[in-house]
C-alpha cells in the first residue's frame with residue numbers, strides 16, 4: 459500500500475462508518491487506512507435499552523469489530539495513549555507510533571461514575587445500575603426480575619450523555635414491564651432529571667412530560683445529583699433534596715476519552731474535541747477531523763448524528779487531501795426513535811436551528827409520525843438494528859436520510875409579516 463495515510467481513532471459507530479466510506483472512495487494504492495480500538499467487541503448500543511427487560515440478549519447486540527471493516531483496512535487492537543498533533547503522530551499503548559496525513563477522532567465518550575460521590579460504590583450492580591454497559595444492563599435484568607415493588611428511580615446525572623432520550627425510554631419501558639408483570643400498582647416510578655422539563659427542547663419536552671403523566675411516572679425536575687448512597691437507598695441533590703429508592707437506574711456523567719486530555723491542543727477540559735459544526739474539521743489542525751460522541755458540538759450524542767456527520771466528514775477528508783475547499787454540509791441533523799412501551803414509539807427529528815416538531819417523516823406524506831406514538835415508529839426502531847449492521851456500518855447510502863434535515867413534513871410556524 460502507499461499514498462495517503464489516514465488514521466481513524468475508534469472502531470465504533472463513527473470510526474467504522476468513516477473507514478468503510480473512505481475505503482470505497484480511495485483505492486488501496488491511493489490510501490492506507492488504519493483503525494485503532496482497544497477491543498474487538500462492537501456493541502450495538504441502542505440494543506442495551508432492551509437488555510434489562512429481556513427483550514434483547516447481550517450476545518445478540520455484539521459483533522467483532524474487525525468483521526465490520528472492509529478488506530484493505532488495517533485494524534490495531536490497541537489503546538490510544540496520546541496524539542501529537544504538532545508531529546502528525548499517534549502513540550499506541552504498546553509503544554507503536556502511527557504517523558498520519560489525516561487523523562479522524564471517533565473515540566466517543568467515557569462513563570465517569572467516579573465523578574459522583576458514592577456512585578460505583580456500595581450497592582453498585584445490586585440496587586444501583588446503569589444500562590449503559592452490557593455488564594450492568596445484564597445485572598439490571600436479574601434485579602428487575604426479582605423486583606417485587608417499592609420505589610424505582612430513573613435519572614441521569616448531567617448532560618452531555620449519549621442518546622439523551624434513553625433514560626426516558628427506560629422509564630416508559632419500565633412502566634410497561636411492571637404492568638406486564640402485574641406489579642405496577644406496587645411501584646412508585648420516578649423520573650429525576652437535572653433539566654427544567656422532561657427534555658431539552660420546549661415542544662418535545664411538553665409532549666414527553668404529558669406522556670410521563672399519562673403513565674403515572676412522577677417527574678422531578680432540576681434535580682442535580684450530588685451523591686448516591688446505595689446502602690441506604692438515597693439519591694441526594696446539590697440543593698438538599700433527597701429521593702429514596704429501592705432500585706436506582708442512573709446514567710453517570712460522560713467525558714471524552716482520557717487520552718484527549720493528555721494530548722496537547724486536541725480537546726477541551728472535558729476531553730471533547732473542538733470541531734467545526736458544519737465541516738467537522740478541528741480548528742486545532744486542518745488535517746484533524748472528528749465526529750460522533752467525541753466532538754464538542756451542540757447537538758445530541760447519537761448514532762444518527764454520527765451517521766449524518768460521517769457523510770460530510772468523508773467528503774471533507776477527500777477534499778482536504780485533494781487541496782479543495784471543504785463543504786460546510788452538516789446542519790446538525792439528528793433523529794431518534796423514542797420507545798414508549800406497549801409496542802409503540804415516538805420519532806423526533808431536528809437540527810441546530812429547528813427543535814423537534816410534530817408532523818410526518820421523511821416527507822409530508824411520509825409513513826412515520828413525528829412526536830406521536832405509533833406502532834410503525836416502534837417497528838422502525840426494531841428494524842434499525844439490521845439497517846445498522848448491513849447498511850450504515852458498511853457505508854451504504856440510505857435514500858432520504860442524510861446530513862440535511864428534511865423540512866417538508868414538519869409543522870414549522872413561519873412568522874407572518
Ligand SMILES: Cc1cc2nc3c(=O)[nH]c(=O)nc-3n(C[C@H](O)[C@H](O)[C@H](O)COP(=O)(O)OP(=O)(O)OC[C@H]3O[C@@H](n4cnc5c(N)ncnc54)[C@H](O)[C@@H]3O)c2cc1C
Pocket residue numbers: 467468469470471472473494495496497502503504505506507536537538539564565566567589590620621624715716717749750751752759760761762763764793794795
Ligand atoms: C443505552 C444507549 C442507547 C442508545 N440509543 C440510541 C438510539 O436509539 N439512537 C441513536 O441514534 N443513538 C443511540 N445511542 C447512542 C449511540 O450509540 C452513540 O451516539 C454512537 O455509538 C456514537 O458513535 P461513536 O463512534 O462516536 O462512539 P462509539 O460507537 O462509542 O465508539 C467509540 C469507540 O472508541 C473506542 N475507544 C475509546 N477510547 C479509546 C482509546 N483510548 N483507545 C482505543 N479505543 C478507544 C471505544 O472502544 C469505542 O469502540 C445509544 C447509546 C446508548 C448507550
